[in-house]
Amino acid sequence: QSALTQPASVSGSPGQSITISCTGTSSDVGGYNFVSWYQQHPGKAPKLMIYDVSNRPSGVSNRFSGSKSGNTASLTISGLQAEDEADYFCSSYTGSNPFYVFGTGTEVTVL
């Protein structure tokens, strides 16, 4: 099972919207609605931002939203803020070993 493909970096100005893609296959992203997104600041633990494709955990800003089309999931951050600058990883359930696969990671820069 290969890692899910994400763009290495995405940038935007404060207040803008950005979208991060996460491309897999029909065996992972396309096959299940178990896609999650994690935010990771340098030296910190990952934080769950989106689960089951488009659900936000309690306490996560509604500026974060998720969607999926076919084998590609997306995370959109609207109203970009300086605190959003971090690495973002997607993950998906795969149904077979390894049962979870993560994305290659995207570095978000706020200009």
Next chain:
Amino acid sequence: QVQLVESGGGVVQPGRSLRLSCAASGFIFSDYTVHWVRQAPGKGLEWLAVISYDGSQRYSADSVRGRLTISRDNSKNTLYLQMNSLRVDDTAVYYCARAESSSWHNFDNWGQGTLVTVSS
């Protein structure tokens, strides 16, 4: 609040063993499934293993099966990862992560990680 604190990392020679621990607090540990995930330096995340709330179900990634074993002691609120026959490419930060209560698939709380360096 929910806390997961990993320990046991360090520098170890290739071929040796290490046991990582993850101490849980702030929630009923025995109610939750937990995972181990690692991150090699400058790399992405890699799922390693999962164990159900009562330890009756456990699954490991094929890439590490036979060398890395997940276990838990609910009386001590602690998760373990026994790592044998360590290799240089096992060098990584190792995280424990709690699965969300209604689904194994969402890792809703993570520890800060413990660094394992395998080097001669």
